[in-house]
Amino acid sequence: MRALETVLTQKGYVDPAALDVLIETYQTKIGPRNGARVVARAWCDAEFRRRLLDDATAAIASLGFQGRQGEHMVAVENTAELHNMVVCTLCSCYPWPVLGLPPTWYKSAPYRARVVKDPRGVLKDFGVTLPEAVRIRVWDSTAEVRYLVLPQRPAATEHLTETELADLVTRDSMIGTGLARAP
């Protein structure tokens, strides 16, 4: 690792200071809170919600969150009839600009394999039981397309502000392994 860094630094491919800035950014500035802001905005603003579902890349960029890999974002909306879950079966493509870096379980083979075969079982393992009538759709991310789940707005939250609503949006609810928290 150090060897790699030394060689690349000497050849001018990387600059250690720039690497530190990048790491700092990903560890502290980019994280699931960006996604939570997107979701809360969509819950409060019907026009934004429509734009998010039409063209998530542009809608998310309008809040100032943009990908570094030129990835295309797609938002998928949970409803009373449909629950969405996201995986990357091959590696672990993940919507970094809105969710930060993926949790360990997202990168694990058991999740990657099982969510496709038995999404309801995986949900149960995450403590979520959906009515049998709710269909589950699993989206497989790629290097080019990353998905963000737009969870259902919890009941009895009409009085909450957008900031308060964002606090109810968990990382897992935007991957589809969880639901938004009740207030």
Added chain:
Amino acid sequence: MSRDSPLGLPGLPRDSEGPVFKEPWEAKAFAMALRLHERGVFTWNEWAEALAHEIGTARARGDADLGDTYYEHWLRTLEGMVARKGAASGDELDRYQHAWAQAAERTPHGSPIELRPADLTEPTVP
């Protein structure tokens, strides 16, 4: 970040919304790949493909692939990628690996390890 899975699923690691890197080198490896991509050394598609291939190879070797070895796969992908793209050859990496090992050996415990030109020029131990 606990590896004991509270899930009924053996081996599926779970965590809270905690830190994303276990150790500093993971963050370094992550950032280096991003920088090289931004500099146009490879496309992100190439990266994802190579990483997926590396993960597949690791699993074939018997890696349980529980997410905790993810950045090891990442680093191996990075090494392969820089060699393929001519950014740093396997020989160069070996040379520097050896140099760092040598520097570590001569540095007293507790002091920062620094690379000196001599570490690079001395012949490899047979």
